[in-house]
Amino acid sequence: MTTLKNPARRSFLKSSAAAGGALVIGVALPLRFREAHAASESAVNAWVRIGGDNSVTILCARSEMGQGVAMALPTLVAEELEVDLGKVKVEFAPPGEAYINSMLGAQLTGGSTSVRDGWEKMRVAGAQARTMLVAAAADKWGVDAAKCHAKNGMVMGPGGKKATYGSLAEAASKLTPPKEVALKDPSKWRYAGKPLKRLDTAAKIHGKAEYGIDVRLPGMLFASLAQCPVIGGKVVNVDDAKAKAMPGVKHVVKITDGVAVVADSWWQARQARDALNITWDEGPNKALNSEAVFKTLAAGLSKPGATIKKQGDVAAAMGAAAKKVEATYEMPFLSHSPLEPMNFTADVRKDSAMLIGSIQFQQLAMGMATQITGLKPEQITIKTTFLGGGFGRRIDCDYMAQAVEISKAIGAPVKLVWTREDDMTHDFYRPASLTQMNGALDASGRPTALSLKMSSTSVTARLIPPLVKDGVDPLMTEAILVPYDIANQSVGTVINETGLRVGYLRSVSHALNVFANESFMDEMAAAAGKDPYQFRLSLLDKQPRFANVLKLAAQKAGWGKPLPKGRARGIALMEGYETYMAQVVEASAEGGKIKVHRVVVAVDLGRMVNPNIVQQQLEGNIIFGMQASLYGNITLKDGRVEQQNFNTYQLPRIPETPKIEMHIVKSNEKPGGIGEPGMALFSPALANALFALTGKRQRKMPFSLA
Amino acid sequence: MASLNVNGKALEVNADPNTPLLWVLRDTLGMTGTKFGCGAQLCGACTVHLDGQPVRSCGTPLSAALGKKVTTIEGVGATPAGKKVQAAWAALDVPQCGYCQSGQIMSASALLASKPNPSDADIDAAMAGNICRCGTYPRIRAAIHKAAKGA
Numbered sequence: 001m002t003t004l005k006n007p008a009r010r011s012f013l014k015s016s017a018a019a020g021g022a023l024v025i026g027v028a029l030p031l032r033f034r035e036a037h038a039a040s041e042s043a044v045n046a047w048v049r050i051g052g053d054n055s056v057t058i059l060c061a062r063s064e065m066g067q068g069v070a071m072a073l074p075t076l077v078a079e080e081l082e083v084d085l086g087k088v089k090v091e092f093a094p095p096g097e098a099y100i101n102s103m104l105g106a107q108l109t110g111g112s113t114s115v116r117d118g119w120e121k122m123r124v125a126g127a128q129a130r131t132m133l134v135a136a137a138a139d140k141w142g143v144d145a146a147k148c149h150a151k152n153g154m155v156m157g158p159g160g161k162k163a164t165y166g167s168l169a170e171a172a173s174k175l176t177p178p179k180e181v182a183l184k185d186p187s188k189w190r191y192a193g194k195p196l197k198r199l200d201t202a203a204k205i206h207g208k209a210e211y212g213i214d215v216r217l218p219g220m221l222f223a224s225l226a227q228c229p230v231i232g233g234k235v236v237n238v239d240d241a242k243a244k245a246m247p248g249v250k251h252v253v254k255i256t257d258g259v260a261v262v263a264d265s266w267w268q269a270r271q272a273r274d275a276l277n278i279t280w281d282e283g284p285n286k287a288l289n290s291e292a293v294f295k296t297l298a299a300g301l302s303k304p305g306a307t308i309k310k311q312g313d314v315a316a317a318m319g320a321a322a323k324k325v326e327a328t329y330e331m332p333f334l335s336h337s338p339l340e341p342m343n344f345t346a347d348v349r350k351d352s353a354m355l356i357g358s359i360q361f362q363q364l365a366m367g368m369a370t371q372i373t374g375l376k377p378e379q380i381t382i383k384t385t386f387l388g389g390g391f392g393r394r395i396d397c398d399y400m401a402q403a404v405e406i407s408k409a410i411g412a413p414v415k416l417v418w419t420r421e422d423d424m425t426h427d428f429y430r431p432a433s434l435t436q437m438n439g440a441l442d443a444s445g446r447p448t449a450l451s452l453k454m455s456s457t458s459v460t461a462r463l464i465p466p467l468v469k470d471g472v473d474p475l476m477t478e479a480i481l482v483p484y485d486i487a488n489q490s491v492g493t494v495i496n497e498t499g500l501r502v503g504y505l506r507s508v509s510h511a512l513n514v515f516a517n518e519s520f521m522d523e524m525a526a527a528a529g530k531d532p533y534q535f536r537l538s539l540l541d542k543q544p545r546f547a548n549v550l551k552l553a554a555q556k557a558g559w560g561k562p563l564p565k566g567r568a569r570g571i572a573l574m575e576g577y578e579t580y581m582a583q584v585v586e587a588s589a590e591g592g593k594i595k596v597h598r599v600v601v602a603v604d605l606g607r608m609v610n611p612n613i614v615q616q617q618l619e620g621n622i623i624f625g626m627q628a629s630l631y632g633n634i635t636l637k638d639g640r641v642e643q644q645n646f647n648t649y650q651l652p653r654i655p656e657t658p659k660i661e662m663h664i665v666k667s668n669e670k671p672g673g674i675g676e677p678g679m680a681l682f683s684p685a686l687a688n689a690l691f692a693l694t695g696k697r698q699r700k701m702p703f704s705l706a
Numbered sequence: 707m708a709s710l711n712v713n714g715k716a717l718e719v720n721a722d723p724n725t726p727l728l729w730v731l732r733d734t735l736g737m738t739g740t741k742f743g744c745g746a747q748l749c750g751a752c753t754v755h756l757d758g759q760p761v762r763s764c765g766t767p768l769s770a771a772l773g774k775k776v777t778t779i780e781g782v783g784a785t786p787a788g789k790k791v792q793a794a795w796a797a798l799d800v801p802q803c804g805y806c807q808s809g810q811i812m813s814a815s816a817l818l819a820s821k822p823n824p825s826d827a828d829i830d831a832a833m834a835g836n837i838c839r840c841g842t843y844p845r846i847r848a849a850i851h852k853a854a855k856g857a
Contacts, residue, residue, distance in 0.1 A: 064803075066803030197796070201799055201804075205796060207739020207780050211741075213738075213741070213742065265721070265734065266732075267733070339741070339805045339806050341743070388803050388804070389803045389840065390803075420745055619845070620840045622841065623840075645745075646744050646749055647748055653835075
């Protein structure tokens with residue numbers, strides 16, 4: 001997701017029910033941090049709790065799905081709080097007003113916003129708590145707070161006075177938080193900016209990290225849900241006689257999305273689910289297939305759509321062109337496929353409810369829970385566990401709503417677990433898209449015109465409809481404008497519903513638009529008879545951050561230097577989430593198989609909280625981009641998603657891993673996001689390498705040598 | 707009631723002998739470190755050892771585990787290879803979301819127990835059955851080499 005220029009909070013609050021499972025999210029979030037902790041601890045503010053035993057708990061209000069927020073955000077708090085980061089306990093925050101992501105206007109993890117939103121906020125939170133602890137010590141000693149300072153969990157005062165945070169926390173928590181606090185100069189940082197190891201690693205390598213699927217409540221039952229094979233279909237009739245007679249089965253419950261079997265163990269529930277005999281009304285999409293989807297998208301290309309940019313006179317420049325270039329790029333639906341299948345635990349009672357699991361969008365979860373249970377937000381507890389991958393899938397709350405409905409119906413705590421097949425066939429898929437591009441070159445080979453028209457489906461129109469204005473979905477137009485100096489430009493989008501429900505997937509529309517733009521720039525360079533690196537660089541005089549990473553990647557990759565026979569390089573460039581990145585991919589195509597040998601990444605993301613996590617994200621994004629480039633292709637037949645598991649929806653495996661070299665620009669610019677852009681950029685860089693290798697353009701994903 | 711040896715302890719389990727070992731570990735015994743990923747032996751998230759050999763517990767019925775020594779992520783640190791692997795995983799900060807890492811560590815530990823100094827080709831062969839959606843493969847490979855050198 002992108003940064004929304006105007007905080008969209010009001011829009012979120014007004015958002016109401018729409019197709020595909022979106023629910024009212026217009027809930028005010030309670031400010032409940034003061035009561036949500038043990039009596040032995042004091043909440044100094046919304047982010048910091050200190051125990052009488054000097055234990056320090058820092059709340060993390062973003063979901064940890066691998067991207068390292070549960071390290072990065074507490075690092076910023078601890079930096080200013082003056083505590084030993086290695087001893088800090090990190091806890092995921094409940095829904096609360098204080099925890100809203102200001103960049104997205106809701107309590108939501110996405111859009112590579114966590115560090116950008118928290119960069120100052122988290123340091124201020126730490127500094128505020130520290131200032132209160134110092135003030136509490138000064139009060140206790142009857143001295144001027146200016147004569148005291150904090151270090152390593154202690155406050156030091158005049159004449160060798162010392163007090164631990166633990167002894168001051170309760171008094172500090174009763175003080176009025178200071179309005180303004182001074183932040184450390186970056187040169188004094190102990191933790192921020194350093195390549196520290198993550199605090200969650202130990203739990204994750206010993207099998208001790210709790211994911212949603214690991215939750216267990218006293219008296220909890222297990223559920224497996226039969227959903228219509230055509231998404232959106234409804235139950236007409238169910239014969240559950242056989243299922244009910246199976247061992248361990250306690251309940252068979254009809255809910256909005258299907259029929260759930262509840263049993264003493266999940267395996268029993270799942271076996272019995274498969275014994276249900278359900279008649280479905282498959283609904284309006286029962287005959288939907290992939291050909292029809294792409295016909296709809298192709299028809300969209302001839303609709304007027306919305307204008308994103310109009311500069312100069314494209315038609316005139318096309319008329320005067322020495323050479324014209326034309327191409328259409330096609331992207332399929334993709335599945336998120338986090339390795340932890342969708343699952344959720346709910347305990348709905350008459351006057352309270354507990355929801356626990358892998359959640360990306362706590363505010364939506366709260367809205368859903370109030371709607372289904374009829375309870376008030378104050379009566380609902382929502383706990384976020386570690387997420388076994390999210391990638392945008394856990395922004396939606398369909399699986400949570402199902403667990404809440406089941407628990408409400410049976411009056412007992414229940415854990416719903418989907419199978420992998422359920423997960424792959426009932427995703428909110430990354431939208432398929434078609435992008436038509438036209439360009440003009442003058443006699444010297446310089447581009448004089450560029451036009452782009454993109455036809456795709458809007459996730460935002462389903463999930464947050466008020467954000468779509470005048471036919472423009474801001475999350476469909478990310479990186480749609482090229483940084484290159486081209487005099488005449490026309491850029492537009494057309495929103496088309498295709499029938500299959502869609503969701504935000506890592507890098508969202510950056511992946512669609514960067515693939516089209518950077519593939520097309522390569523095609524223009526080839527038509528101009530120019531080197532694709534030099535061609536791009538010649539158009540970046542006014543874009544120093546773009547030019548800088550492009551040059552760095554080319555230089556480190558040895559651009560222009562000879563390669564072993566049968567290998568070629570491709571280059572691509574983008575900005576996303578305020579991060580500037582270039583990649584050079586080296587590939588071969590032997591025996592009909594694409595092999596990626598080496599990826600050189602140059603990135604300028606401004607200041608970093610943790611370069612170790614930045615590198616993890618770059619590595620992971622390359623592999624994620626490989627999946628989309630080489631394998632990812634969700635197809636439809638008779639309304640059903642054809643891929644069921646990892647045999648037909650393949651993910652890259654260790655033998656395919658290329659050598660990844662990362663070059664990070666030292667920068668004092670404000671931080672950019674790093675969880676997503678690398679994935680988007682990999683695809684055009686590889687496509688361009690394959691063109692250099694084979695002379696054939698890869699205009700359709702996943703790529704094929706055939 | 708059957709007796710299942712898990713991480714050196716004999717545990718009484720009351721479950722249908724056809725139940726996959728994965729669900730006996732997770733639901734019956736409450737040992738949730740072993741993960742469910744695909745249920746079809748395609749992703750390796752559920753990897754455990756039976757008498758030291760890596761198996762996919764989602765496709766191994768309880769009956770096949772009776773009379774054998776089951777080792778899971780909760781206990782693999784007590785084996786020499788498992789200890790080295792976990793130390794290398796920590797030193798290189800391998801996990802991201804972490805969900806597949808139990809299975810990765812079980813496969814890597816079995817590899818090192820049988821081949822103390824594996825080549826890249828050995829690593830490819832032993833680890834190709836373990837998917838990581840976060841893409842931690844570069845660090846997994848580096849960590850196995852590091853563990854082989856004594857971490």
